[in-house]
Amino acid sequence: MAERLVAVANADGLHARPAALFVKAVTEAGIAVTIGKAGAAGGADARSILAVLALDVRHGDQVVLRADGDGADDALDRLAALLADANV
Amino acid sequence: MTVNAPLSGTVVALADVPDPVFAGALVGPGVAIEPDAGATLVCAPIAGTLVKVKPHAFVVLDDSGRGVLVHLGIDTVKRNGAGFQVLATEGSQVAAGDKVISWDPVAIRDAGLSAVCPVVALDATAISDPASGTVASGDAIFSWA
Numbered sequence: 606m607a608e609r610l611v612a613v614a615n616a617d618g619l620h621a622r623p624a625a626l627f628v629k630a631v632t633e634a635g636i637a638v639t640i641g642k643a644g645a646a647g648g649a650d651a652r653s654i655l656a657v658l659a660l661d662v663r664h665g666d667q668v669v670l671r672a673d674g675d676g677a678d679d680a681l682d683r684l685a686a687l688l689a690d691a692n693v
Numbered sequence: 694m695t696v697n698a699p700l701s702g703t704v705v706a707l708a709d710v711p712d713p714v715f716a717g718a719l720v721g722p723g724v725a726i727e728p729d730a731g732a733t734l735v736c737a738p739i740a741g742t743l744v745k746v747k748p749h750a751f752v753v754l755d756d757s758g759r760g761v762l763v764h765l766g767i768d769t770v771k772r773n774g775a776g777f778q779v780l781a782t783e784g785s786q787v788a789a790g791d792k793v794i795s796w797d798p799v800a801i802r803d804a805g806l807s808a809v810c811p812v813v814a815l816d817a818t819a820i821s822d823p824a825s826g827t828v829a830s831g832d833a834i835f836s837w838a
Contacts, residue, residue: 617770617771620747620750620770621714621715621720621762621764621770622712622714625714625720626714628719629719653815653816654721654815655752655816658745658752658762658815659745661745
């Protein structure tokens with residue numbers, strides 16, 4: 606299981622626009638990824654915009670991304686970079 | 694499932710909304726409503742649980758797990774709630790048509806923002822029967838099979 610911890614940089618948190626771009630990137634990665642707030646149990650399906658919006662991730666919140674299998678590390682690196690980019 | 698207009702106005706295709714993420718259906722399929730000047734009351738588009746309420750947007754989840762997002766205006770997250778009043782409680786059960794938020798679309802336009810409201814079927818592949826023209830709050834605006 607690959608894991609990344611990242612602080613969400615967007616000033617408005619993971620609101621509709623960055624959430625949709627994140628979900629698009631997860632879908633394009635083609636592997637199952639979960640996202641959860643750091644310290645919380647489990648994680649939501651990062652391919653679901655509903656699940657990501659329901660997490661209500663604020664600016665500065667730390668989230669944990671998890672994925673398994675071939676390409677998981679590369680995919681998580683790209684996804685973490687997306688969340689760490691304040692301009693997305 | 695029929696999804697109703699959360700407020701009165703004129704239906705606009707999502708593709709015509711001035712935000713590439715909504716317009717490209719990246720948030721999901723749906724329609725948008727350009728609100729009437731007097732459309733200050735925003736209501737639940739479907740029955741379900743109000744799983745998330747922000748001053749400028751909310752999501753209602755029906756009991757089959759489908760969520761509909763209503764987003765009041767474009768880039769209105771930047772208002773930090775100014776000009777919006779939340780009337781319902783996050784986590785509560787709502788009937789279609791129950792009031793959720795009160796706002797002033799004219800004030801949003803005066804602030805230089807678009808007041809157009811995307812209504813989106815989250816995680817849906819497609820919607821059907823999109824409405825066109827003017828709608829009153831509560832009128833059907835699309836179907837989600």
